[in-house]
Amino acid sequence: MRLDALRLAAFPLGYGITGALAGGTLNRIMVAELGLPLTLVGFLFALPLLEAPLRVWFGYRSDGYPIAGRRREPYIVAGSVLAALGLAATVWLMTAGASRALLAAGLVLTFVVYGFGRNLGHNVFQALVADRFEGAARSRALTLYEVATMLGLVAGAGGLGQLLRDYTPEKLVAATAGAVTALLVLTLVAVVGQERRGQAAARAAEKSRETPFLAALRDFLLGDAQVRRFFLLIVFTFVGTLAQDVLLEPYGALVLGMSVADTTRLTAWWGLGVLASMLASGGWLLRVTRPVVLLRAGLVATIAVFAGVIAAGLSGSPGAFRVLVALMGLGTGLAGAGLLGGIATFATSVRAGLLMGVWGTASLAGKAAGSLLGGAVVDAVRLATGEAFPAYATVFALEAVLLAFAFALSFR
Numbered sequence: 231m232r233l234d235a236l237r238l239a240a241f242p243l244g245y246g247i248t249g250a251l252a253g254g255t256l257n258r259i260m261v262a263e264l265g266l267p268l269t270l271v272g273f274l275f276a277l278p279l280l281e282a283p284l285r286v287w288f289g290y291r292s293d294g295y296p297i298a299g300r301r302r303e304p305y306i307v308a309g310s311v312l313a314a315l316g317l318a319a320t321v322w323l324m325t326a327g328a329s330r331a332l333l334a335a336g337l338v339l340t341f342v343v344y345g346f347g348r349n350l351g352h353n354v355f356q357a358l359v360a361d362r363f364e365g366a367a368r369s370r371a372l373t374l375y376e377v378a379t380m381l382g383l384v385a386g387a388g389g390l391g392q393l394l395r396d397y398t399p400e401k402l403v404a405a406t407a408g409a410v411t412a413l414l415v416l417t418l419v420a421v422v423g424q425e426r427r428g429q430a431a432a433r434a435a436e437k438s439r440e441t442p443f444l445a446a447l448r449d450f451l452l453g454d455a456q457v458r459r460f461f462l463l464i465v466f467t468f469v470g471t472l473a474q475d476v477l478l479e480p481y482g483a484l485v486l487g488m489s490v491a492d493t494t495r496l497t498a499w500w501g502l503g504v505l506a507s508m509l510a511s512g513g514w515l516l517r518v519t520r521p522v523v524l525l526r527a528g529l530v531a532t533i534a535v536f537a538g539v540i541a542a543g544l545s546g547s548p549g550a551f552r553v554l555v556a557l558m559g560l561g562t563g564l565a566g567a568g569l570l571g572g573i574a575t576f577a578t579s580v581r582a583g584l585l586m587g588v589w590g591t592a593s594l595a596g597k598a599a600g601s602l603l604g605g606a607v608v609d610a611v612r613l614a615t616g617e618a619f620p621a622y623a624t625v626f627a628l629e630a631v632l633l634a635f636a637f638a639l640s641f642r
Contacts, residue, residue, distance in 0.1 A: 320344065450584060485543045521569075
């Protein structure tokens with residue numbers, strides 16, 4: 231059992247590595263080396279988020295329609311293959327010297343394929359974890375595998391940075407080949423032989439198939455008030471904790487006068503805070519307390535941090551701001567671990583895939599809405615006032631209000 235649990239961690243590592251390739255390396259090269267319009271690049275990287283609602287359908291299919299007698303493994307492998315093909319085709323287009331129009335059209339198609347595979351593989355992997363673990367162990371496992379994803383992101387970013395220190399198209403092709411090969415190998419290591427087979431699994435699949443997709447979604451999401459409230463709780467928490475995701479570095483520069491090097495390190499401070507709190511949650515805290523307690527602690531901590539961030543801007547204290555960013559990461563990690571632990575309590579063998587699809591859709595919708603909200607509010611307030619501090623402070627205050635609403639919702 232322990233070896234199987236360790237093997238499962240290979241998939242999120244590969245998932246994180248390819249996330250670093252797409253979200254970091256390819257993003258930078260498209261803008262800096264190829265000179266593609268930022269609007270196009272932003273749209274390309276939004277495509278996987280726009281495809282997130284498909285996770286619910288992916289989960290439903292894996293619940294009720296086994297392939298070769300297996301409900302999860304074939305779907306996870308198929309997702310990794312599609313993600314790998316999407317990335318490989320993206321890099322081929324970027325290095326083939328295609329015309330701008332052909333390049334733009336081709337990249338939209340390859341990112342659709344990449345996003346389709348990424349959403350499919352990750353969603354069904356979470357359903358497999360829900361199948362393999364029970365009770366409190368399920369909450370801890372889901373949290374620790376998210377930590378593995380973050381470690382994959384860090385390792386991928388570091389490794390790709392070394393390989394592409396002196397950029398050439400040939401080095402990009404080689405780095406991409408290594409990343410997608412790692413994804414495929416790690417996927418096979420993680421999932422082959424993990425799935426439970428037998429009469430119980432067959433009965434669960436048959437029971438899931440009895441209800442059509444739209445009816446299952448209506449009964450599960452719209453017919454259960456507790457699930458509806460939890461969906462809203464996820465969205466408000468992610469909007470409240472991530473609307474500042476692209477604003478911390480500009481705030482440090484424009485309001486606190488921090489250098490490029492100093493603001494660049496802010497992401498690392500925030501990431502370390504998230505990693506530490508999620509690791510502590512999965513390894514210890516979820517053993518001794520309920521997920522909702524962690525969620526509330528994370529929400530309260532993050533609300534307090536936003537007040538501190540505004541105060542740091544008023545007082546002009548970059549040192550305090552750096553510490554607060556790390557504490558913000560701790561609060562975000564606690565809230566995320568609490569949400570994951572909470573969603574795990576709803577999982578059943580019949581509807582684990584559908585449930586994790588709802589979780590993925592809500593969390594990614596919250597992330598997307600948070601990014602859009604943060605940027606729009608800053609632009610609007612700055613246009614009205616002509617000042618940077620009121621614009622950013624308004625976003626931070628609005629996030630605190632959303633988190634306070636999520637805190638109140640957690641008691642219902």
